[in-house]
Structures are given as structure tokens and as C-alpha cells.
Amino acid sequence: MEKLNIKAIIMAISLSLFLVGCGGQTGTSNLSIPGVTGPKVTLTSDSVMISAIFQNLLLDGGLRYAIPKYPNSFIEIGPDLQSGGTLMSVNVSLKDVFAHIDSGLTLLEPQKLPGGRPLPGVLSGQLPAVAFSIPKFKNMSVYLGPKVFGVFIPVSVDIGVNNIITARYYIKSQRGGNLSLVGKDEKGQNSGFLLLIDLGNAQVNQLRKLVN
Numbered sequence: 001m002e003k004l005n006i007k008a009i010i011m012a013i014s015l016s017l018f019l020v021g022c023g024g025q026t027g028t029s030n031l032s033i034p035g036v037t038g039p040k041v042t043l044t045s046d047s048v049m050i051s052a053i054f055q056n057l058l059l060d061g062g063l064r065y066a067i068p069k070y071p072n073s074f075i076e077i078g079p080d081l082q083s084g085g086t087l088m089s090v091n092v093s094l095k096d097v098f099a100h101i102d103s104g105l106t107l108l109e110p111q112k113l114p115g116g117r118p119l120p121g122v123l124s125g126q127l128p129a130v131a132f133s134i135p136k137f138k139n140m141s142v143y144l145g146p147k148v149f150g151v152f153i154p155v156s157v158d159i160g161v162n163n164i165i166t167a168r169y170y171i172k173s174q175r176g177g178n179l180s181l182v183g184k185d186e187k188g189q190n191s192g193f194l195l196l197i198d199l200g201n202a203q204v205n206q207l208r209k210l211v212n
Contacts, residue, residue, distance in 0.1 A: 028170040031179050036155060037083070039179070039195050041171050047073070048092050050151055050195060055085040057136060067142060068130045069107055070096040075134060090151055092142065100128070100144055113152060113182060114139035115190035120166045121178045122148070122196070139190060150177070150196035157191040159183040169195060 038052035062078020072093035080087040100108060108128030112118055118125025127143040127150075134140065141152040159165060160183050169179040177197040184191040 028173045030169055031165065031167050031181060033155070033157070033181060033193055036193070037085075039153075039193070041176060041195075041197065046094055048094065048097070048149070048197070050090040050092075051087065052153065053080050053083055053085050053087050054155065055083055057086040058084070059086050059136070063135075065134045067092070068132050069100075070130070070142065072096050075140075077134070077136070086136075088137075088153070090142075090153075092149070097144060097149060101146060105144065105146070108144060111141060111143070113190065113194065114141060114154070114192075115185045115187070117162070117164075117182075117185065117190075119143070119196075120164050120180045120182075120194065143196065145199075147199045148177070148196055149199055150194060152182075152192055152194045154190070154192040157181050157183055157193065161186060161188075169197075 035056045036052055036054055040051050042049040042051065059077065059079055062076065064074050064076045067073040067075060067090075070092060073091060073096050075088065075090050077086055077088045079085075105128040108130060110124075110126045111129040111131060112126045114131065119127060122145075127145045127148065129141045129143040131139065131141045137154055139152075139154055143150045143152070159181055162185060163183040164180055166178055166180040168175055169177045175198070177195065180194040180196075182190070182192050182194055
């Protein structure tokens with residue numbers, strides 16, 4: 001008779017409870033990330049903003065950082081007034097997004113998750129992307145395909161080595177894409193969350209109307 005792998009059983013039960021607890025399988029609730037409020041997606045007339053509050057990260061001041069190869073886009077981080085944590089806003093210009101799409105994404109090199117693991121929910125496991133680091137956030141990535149856009153934001157996610165949890169992501173009760181929690185790799189690095197937003201034909205046409 002084979003011995004039961006107690007550690008594997010505990011991990012499986014924990015992941016199941018995690019998904020059920022944050023509504024990952026039913027309703028329109030999004031996965032919750034320990035220590036993080038969000039991410040939240042806001043669409044303006046000329047940009048997509050992805051914001052999140054990091055409850056356990058304290059900063060005395062804020063800064064704005066340019067996103068490489070996205071000339072009109074930026075990341076802004078600073079103290080959050082309400083929680084006392086740190087607010088990060090990733091502001092991506094729709095003009096930058098469509099400039100890359102219209103050029104065939106030739107300026108962006110296909111990349112996987114930081115550390116080399118395949119992107120969850122993507123058939124090829126990779127998408128054209130830019131990777132960069134800012135203080136307190138090492139190995140961020142902005143991904144862009146013909147019908148998908150997303151970001152990877154590094155944060156400590158304790159769900160086991162090489163484990164990845166993926167669930168549907170909802171924007172105002174409507175399916176907007178996928179949210180993945182990425183555990184640490186075998187080197188104990190590169191954990192975080194990956195938000196991929198679906199840019200299907202209808203969504204792309206709607207976004208283009210906002211830009212034009």
C-alpha cells in the first residue's frame with residue numbers, strides 16, 4: 001500500500017478552499033490576493049488603468065516611472081491615503097497599445113513569465129512584452145497580443161513552489177479576462193499576479209472608438 005503524501009493533500013485542500021473562499025468558481029467575484037487590494041481595471045477615454053493597493057508595503061513618498069517602449073504610458077506608486085499601504089497605478093495609453101498592434105508587435109520580444117515559466121491561459125505560453133524593474137518591484141512585465149493585454153506585478157504569493165492558480169477576472173460583473181496567482185519558482189523567486197485582459201474584436205473596436 002502506497003504512503004499518502006500528506007504535504008500534497010494539504011496543499012490540494014488549501015488551494016480548493018482558497019478558490020471557493022474568494023469566489024473563483026462561482027458568481028462574479030475575483031480571486032483575492034493576500035496583502036493586496038485589487039487589481040482594479042478602469043477604462044478612461046485614452047488609457048487603461050490597472051490599480052492595486054499593497055497593504056504591507058510602506059512608502060514615504062511617490063514617484064512616476066515611464067514604461068519602456070510605451071512613450072505615453074507610465075506607472076505611478078505612492079502612499080495610499082486610506083489604508084496606509086502603497087497604491088500602484090499602471091496607466092497604459094490606448095494610443096501606445098494600438099500603435100504596437102498596428103505595427104505587428106514587431107518592437108516587442110515574445111516573453112514568458114519572469115523566470116521562464118509559460119504564461120497560463122496562453123496557447124503558446126508567451127506574448128510580446130517589455131520587462132523592467134522599479135524600486136520595490138523587481139521583474140515587472142507588460143504583455144500585449146493582437147487580442148490580449150496584461151501585466152505581471154511581483155508580490156509575495158505563498159501557494160507553493162511552481163503552483164499557479166488561474167480564474168476568470170470580472171470587470172463590473174462582466175468577464176474581462178483571467179487573473180493568475182503565481183507562486184515562487186524553484187529558486188524562491190518570481191511570484192506575483194498576472195492579469196490578462198481579453199481584447200476580443202468587440203472590445204478592440206470599442207477601445208478604438210475611444211481613441212479616435
